[in-house]
Amino acid sequence: MEIKTVWAVYFSGTGTTEKVATHLARSLAGQLGAQYKSHDYTQPKGRENALQFGPDELVVLGTPVYAGRVPNMMLPFVQNSIHGEGTLAVPVVLYGNRNFDDGLMELKQVMTANGFLPIAGAAIVGEHSFSKILGAGRPDGEDMALVDQLAQQTAEKVKGLAALPAEPVQVEGCDPIRPYYTPRDRNGEPIKDFLKAKPVTDLDKCVRCGLCARLCPMGAIDPNDVSQVVGKCIKCCACVKKCPMGAKYFDHEGYLYHQHELEDLYAARRAESKIFI
Numbered sequence: 499m500e501i502k503t504v505w506a507v508y509f510s511g512t513g514t515t516e517k518v519a520t521h522l523a524r525s526l527a528g529q530l531g532a533q534y535k536s537h538d539y540t541q542p543k544g545r546e547n548a549l550q551f552g553p554d555e556l557v558v559l560g561t562p563v564y565a566g567r568v569p570n571m572m573l574p575f576v577q578n579s580i581h582g583e584g585t586l587a588v589p590v591v592l593y594g595n596r597n598f599d600d601g602l603m604e605l606k607q608v609m610t611a612n613g614f615l616p617i618a619g620a621a622i623v624g625e626h627s628f629s630k631i632l633g634a635g636r637p638d639g640e641d642m643a644l645v646d647q648l649a650q651q652t653a654e655k656v657k658g659l660a661a662l663p664a665e666p667v668q669v670e671g672c673d674p675i676r677p678y679y680t681p682r683d684r685n686g687e688p689i690k691d692f693l694k695a696k697p698v699t700d701l702d703k704c705v706r707c708g709l710c711a712r713l714c715p716m717g718a719i720d721p722n723d724v725s726q727v728v729g730k731c732i733k734c735c736a737c738v739k740k741c742p743m744g745a746k747y748f749d750h751e752g753y754l755y756h757q758h759e760l761e762d763l764y765a766a767r768r769a770e771s772k773i774f775i
């Protein structure tokens with residue numbers, strides 16, 4: 499099949515999804531002799547208009563895994579505003595060394611329902627948003643080599659297609675999709691007020707540059723007083739990890755318990771990145 503444009507379309511709070519989706523799409527474009535374009539829907543502005551793709555385009559759609567699924571606050575945009583028309587696609591998820599659970603399956607299902615034909619997929623490990631030691635430095639060289647392998651195999655598959663395949667690619671995950679993963683306390687109870695946790699600001703370090711307010715995917719930080727989170731925080735950690743002064747952090751007890759538990763359970767092991775073709 500002839501593809502004219504390969505797109506990287508992605509949400510990425512801390513940059514790991516962007517790194518993988520753009521690399522994969524660029525590489526595919528090169529191998530297919532197609533042009534490369536990208537659309538970043540991390541910021542509210544990137545979600546203002548619907549996206550529609552045609553039969554001579556290929557879309558790499560990337561999202562991080564939040565609570566084992568596609569981030570729930572981004573799901574409406576993906577479901578309602580990203581459509582294909584017999585468009586080949588590669589759903590890609592990034593996950594923080596715990597598990598991608600049903601994130602890739604959910605993304606594949608939503609895309610299939612929206613007129614895409616997923617022909618390959620990937621679940622790649624990225625440094626966990628909540629931590630500097632969980633999945634530290636990933637995706638690394640080994641992960642990116644797997645992404646290169648996926649690009650090569652997907653390009654070969656596309657070149658060999660005379661028509662759209664009858665079935666989408668098989669990926670790991672449950673169908674029907676399971677409920678969101680719930681952080682639990684030491685008694686096995688859901689952590690109280692976890693969803694209400696939001697970052698605080700060390701005013702001795704903060705230089706009021708306003709970067710955090712501009713970066714927040716939810717537009718939740720007051721640009722006139724960046725210590726105030728006036729909107730909904732999805733805990734993507736863009737403000738925490740990208741603040742040049744290290745002025746943002748979480749002090750919420752339940753959040754910190756969950757972060758340390760994840761680090762205790764999963765930091766020592768290397769979770770596998772996986773490709774599906």
Ligand SMILES: Cc1cc2nc3c(=O)[nH]c(=O)nc-3n(C[C@H](O)[C@H](O)[C@H](O)COP(=O)(O)O)c2cc1C
Nearest residue numbers: 511512513514515562565566594596597624626627
């Ligand atoms: C709210 C939230 C929930 C998360 N849930 C999971 C999870 O269920 N499993 C996992 O392995 N990583 C989880 N992560 C980690 C991210 O999937 C991972 O760090 C990813 O690389 C972040 O992508 P980004 O850099 O594009 O923002 C979660 C991160 C956040 C912010």
